Amino acid sequence: MRTFSSEFIISRRVFIGSAMVLVAAPILAGTTNTEKELLVISNSGQFFSAEHMTMLADIAEIMIPLSDTAGATDAHVIPVLDAMMLTWAVAGTKKQFLQLLVKLNEIAKASFQTHYLNLGKDKRVALVSHLDKRAFANQTSELSKSYRKLKKIIFHIYYTSEPANPDFMLIPGTYRGCVTQAELDTFNARGRVS
Amino acid sequence: MAQEYDVIVVGSGITGGWAAKEFTEKGFKTLVIERGRNVEHRGSEYTDMQAPWQIENRNLVPEDFDEQGRYQLIKQKGYFKGATKQFFADDKEHPYSYPDARPFKWVRSYQLGGRSVTWGRQSLRWGPKDFVANKKDGNGVPWPIGYEDLAPWYDYVESFIGVSANRDGLEDLPDGVFQKPWEMSCAEKVIAKNLRKAYSDRRLIIGRAANITEPTAEQMKLGRGQCQARAYCKRGCTFGGYFSSLSATLPAANNTGNLTLITNAIVERVDYDEKLGRASGVSIIDTLSKEKRSYKARVVFLCASALGSVQILLNSKSATFPNGIANSSGVVGRYIMDHFSGVLADGIVPGLDDKFATGRRPIATYIPNYRHENKDGVEFVRGYGFQATAQHRTKTPTHANKAGIGVDVKEVANQPGPWKFRAIMYGEMLPYFDNVASLHPTKTDQWGIPQLHIDARVRDNERKMIRQAAKDIGEILDVGGCVDINVNTTPEDRHIAIGDRIHEMGGACMGNDPNTSVLNKWAQAHDVDNLFVTDGACMSSCATQNPSLTYMAITVRAADYAAKLMQKGSL
Numbered sequence: 104m105r106t107f108s109s110e111f112i113i114s115r116r117v118f119i120g121s122a123m124v125l126v127a128a129p130i131l132a133g134t135t136n137t138e139k140e141l142l143v144i145s146n147s148g149q150f151f152s153a154e155h156m157t158m159l160a161d162i163a164e165i166m167i168p169l170s171d172t173a174g175a176t177d178a179h180v181i182p183v184l185d186a187m188m189l190t191w192a193v194a195g196t197k198k199q200f201l202q203l204l205v206k207l208n209e210i211a212k213a214s215f216q217t218h219y220l221n222l223g224k225d226k227r228v229a230l231v232s233h234l235d236k237r238a239f240a241n242q243t244s245e246l247s248k249s250y251r252k253l254k255k256i257i258f259h260i261y262y263t264s265e266p267a268n269p270d271f272m273l274i275p276g277t278y279r280g281c282v283t284q285a286e287l288d289t290f291n292a293r294g295r296v297s
Numbered sequence: 298m299a300q301e302y303d304v305i306v307v308g309s310g311i312t313g314g315w316a317a318k319e320f321t322e323k324g325f326k327t328l329v330i331e332r333g334r335n336v337e338h339r340g341s342e343y344t345d346m347q348a349p350w351q352i353e354n355r356n357l358v359p360e361d362f363d364e365q366g367r368y369q370l371i372k373q374k375g376y377f378k379g380a381t382k383q384f385f386a387d388d389k390e391h392p393y394s395y396p397d398a399r400p401f402k403w404v405r406s407y408q409l410g411g412r413s414v415t416w417g418r419q420s421l422r423w424g425p426k427d428f429v430a431n432k433k434d435g436n437g438v439p440w441p442i443g444y445e446d447l448a449p450w451y452d453y454v455e456s457f458i459g460v461s462a463n464r465d466g467l468e469d470l471p472d473g474v475f476q477k478p479w480e481m482s483c484a485e486k487v488i489a490k491n492l493r494k495a496y497s498d499r500r501l502i503i504g505r506a507a508n509i510t511e512p513t514a515e516q517m518k519l520g521r522g523q524c525q526a527r528a529y530c531k532r533g534c535t536f537g538g539y540f541s542s543l544s545a546t547l548p549a550a551n552n553t554g555n556l557t558l559i560t561n562a563i564v565e566r567v568d569y570d571e572k573l574g575r576a577s578g579v580s581i582i583d584t585l586s587k588e589k590r591s592y593k594a595r596v597v598f599l600c601a602s603a604l605g606s607v608q609i610l611l612n613s614k615s616a617t618f619p620n621g622i623a624n625s626s627g628v629v630g631r632y633i634m635d636h637f638s639g640v641l642a643d644g645i646v647p648g649l650d651d652k653f654a655t656g657r658r659p660i661a662t663y664i665p666n667y668r669h670e671n672k673d674g675v676e677f678v679r680g681y682g683f684q685a686t687a688q689h690r691t692k693t694p695t696h697a698n699k700a701g702i703g704v705d706v707k708e709v710a711n712q713p714g715p716w717k718f719r720a721i722m723y724g725e726m727l728p729y730f731d732n733v734a735s736l737h738p739t740k741t742d743q744w745g746i747p748q749l750h751i752d753a754r755v756r757d758n759e760r761k762m763i764r765q766a767a768k769d770i771g772e773i774l775d776v777g778g779c780v781d782i783n784v785n786t787t788p789e790d791r792h793i794a795i796g797d798r799i800h801e802m803g804g805a806c807m808g809n810d811p812n813t814s815v816l817n818k819w820a821q822a823h824d825v826d827n828l829f830v831t832d833g834a835c836m837s838s839c840a841t842q843n844p845s846l847t848y849m850a851i852t853v854r855a856a857d858y859a860a861k862l863m864q865k866g867s868l
């Protein structure tokens with residue numbers, strides 16, 4: 104078993120009356136179940152339970168796995184999503200995501216006679232991949248709508264994360280409109296264009 | 298007793314900031330009244346120092362805006378994001394009215410600095426032909442000024458705000474006082490070169506940006522620094538790299554010690570002294586307490602944005618002016634204009650696969666209007682230009698909205714794609730008497746002020762332009778060297794929302810004849826000597842160029858004139 108503990112702390116704004124308070128989201132802490140290749144998250148989030156967080160982190164990592172570049176877990180996609188459930192999502196979205204997780208367990212039980220989190224990695228990947236295909240092939244069902252919405256926000260959070268944007272420059276200094284790959288690499292390495 | 302000032306300036310946006318600077322620097326005690334809240338330059342509302350992962354909700358606006366029906370008119374716009382939402386007015390909180398069949402888009406920024414905080418900074422002079430167009434083709438009211446009247450004031454404004462641009466030597470888009478231009482991308486350069494070879498009248502030029510590339514001593518003294526190519530301007534700029542009231546004119550005004558600034562105060566009306574036949578000042582409503590107050594001044598400058606000023610004029614009723622102050626002609630609210638689009642085109646610029654762009658240029662490229670003359674047998678008057686860009690290579694899309702997950706889809710996402718050139722038409726809408734803003738007879742806002750009802754639409758001339766512009770841009774992209782060209786036009790029967798280009802203007806046009814216009818050549822009301830309107834309301838036609846630079850030039854020219862009269866004691 105590998106202990107997983109992210110150093111990641113996010114802040115979110117909670118409005119209490121008119122006062123704005125900065126609240127730190129809990130650190131995503133968990134252990135890896137090596138047999139199932141599953142990161143089991145032990146803390147509840149601010150919105151999702153620990154079990155929900157485990158399922159969601161797994162789905163996000165299946166969608167965007169670790170490879171040569173960071174995966175969804177390294178990009179802290181689910182802790183960010185959890186915080187955004189309080190600051191961004193409306194009640195309908197919250198319900199949609201929770202029901203999607205219920206539905207996913209139902210599908211797991213119907214297909215494999217057990218809960219999603221009890222499945223081995225290959226079965227979980229197969230299940231999410233199947234759901235992905237179905238959700239885009241037939242877009243009318245509630246399941247499709249919820250899944251596509253979850254996927255969209257997971258991708259959004261991932262592609263706006265620091266690990267997914269290693270060459271991002273907050274202050275480029277200037278703009279160059281016609282550079283070679285070698286020049287681009289040099290600018291990226293020094294984090295500035297000028 | 299109402300407090301007394303030399304000048305009252307209504308609004309602190311692009312034009313109000315300028316009026317404040319000019320009068321305070323000339324030694325006049327000036328009161329600026331702003332309906333929105335105070336915003337500190339470099340204060341906590343600026344989000345420009347946040348990386349994408351640091352922005353609240355990853356730059357998404359909260360979903361409940363939709364549920365509550367807030368910001369419905371701008372919710373789909375690229376400029377309305379989590380990091381910029383604080384700088385746009387909510388149409389639910391600040392309602393206005395339009396006919397159901399003809400929605401009007403009134404994009405506003407109600408805070409200190411107005412839309413100077415959120416504007417796109419494209420700063421283009423009008424050319425000599427733009428000021429004679431009304432007279433030439435008989436539409437609208439002839440301009441009482443020409444290019445030569447404004448030219449020195451354009452110089453003056455450009456020197457202060459800082460405009461980075463190329464000296465293009467175009468007769469219809471005169472050069473000015475410029476700082477170093479931004480570079481074109483290799484794809485844009487290819488198109489520019491091909492157009493130069495093929496046409497005598499069509500050019501692709503780099504945009505002219507109110508983003509400073511070579512800060513002057515005057516700019517640095519105000520704490521402004523060189524633009525850092527972040528293109529986060531609409532979030533406010535900590536460097537003061539772009540011109541806004543907050544970074545430039547208001548600090549300059551404040552330095553004089555002659556500025557008094559009031560925020561959260563809506564000017565409800567200009568008060569008129571029947572005995573003296575002059576404006577005596579303004580009445581305001583405190584947005585928070587709803588308390589009413591009056592302020593007095595020798596001169597009133599309305600700079601509340603075109604439609605904001607029209608609303609104030611119409612609402613300023615008196616025995617002499619039962620239809621609103623300065624409205625003996627009945628022309629207040631008439632000739633509402635905006636630039637209009639209707640054509641969007643794109644094409645791939647092939648063959649530059651080993652080239653890239655880096656940094657974020659704060660301005661696009663531009664194809665200036667080449668249709669001042671009625672050539673090629675076209676059946677419309679006036680013309681159009683195109684705002685265009687191929688600033689960066691495209692990126693391959695992610696699979697966020699399509700089937701596919703896993704390593705394979707991740708590896709192919711966000712990879713450098715081809716160079717794509719995109720162009721959007723900006724047409725000159727004619728000044729139509731029947732495109733009108735009036736006070737709604739029954740609807741009011743939360744402060745009891747009658748809502749503005751705006752009924753404006755494009756007509757036959759504009760539809761003909763769209764047809765021709767679609768043909769032209771297809772050809773321009775082809776000649777420019779693009780492949781896979783797409784040209785999309787707005788269907789003839791679909792309403793084009795006026796205001797969508799955010800260059801709304803007119804409503805208190807300038808002219809020589811008091812019977813057909815509201816303001817004289819100094820943007821001074823024909824009917825009321827000490828009342829000036831120098832925002833977009835004063836425009837008699839709309840040309841094709843982004844208008845704010847012209848509003849600024851008109852404002853400083855009018856302020857100079859008013860100040861001289863005040864010094865002589867005749868105002």
Ligand SMILES: Cc1cc2nc3c(=O)[nH]c(=O)nc-3n(C[C@H](O)[C@H](O)[C@H](O)COP(=O)(O)OP(=O)(O)OC[C@H]3O[C@@H](n4cnc5c(N)ncnc54)[C@H](O)[C@@H]3O)c2cc1C
Pocket residue numbers: 307308309310311312313330331332333376404405406407408409410411412413415416417418419420562563564565600601602603605606609799800832833843844845846848
């Ligand atoms: C996204 C965007 C992009 C743009 N891009 C460009 C561009 O590239 N180039 C260009 O030339 N223009 C551009 N514009 C338009 C430009 O912002 C306006 O033309 C310009 O700001 C008009 O200046 P103004 O002073 O008339 O009005 P504003 O800047 O809108 O300021 C008006 C001020 O008056 C205040 N006010 C209104 N009513 C009252 C009242 N009753 N009492 C007291 N205060 C009041 C408002 O709160 C506001 O602060 C853009 C605008 C937007 C939003």
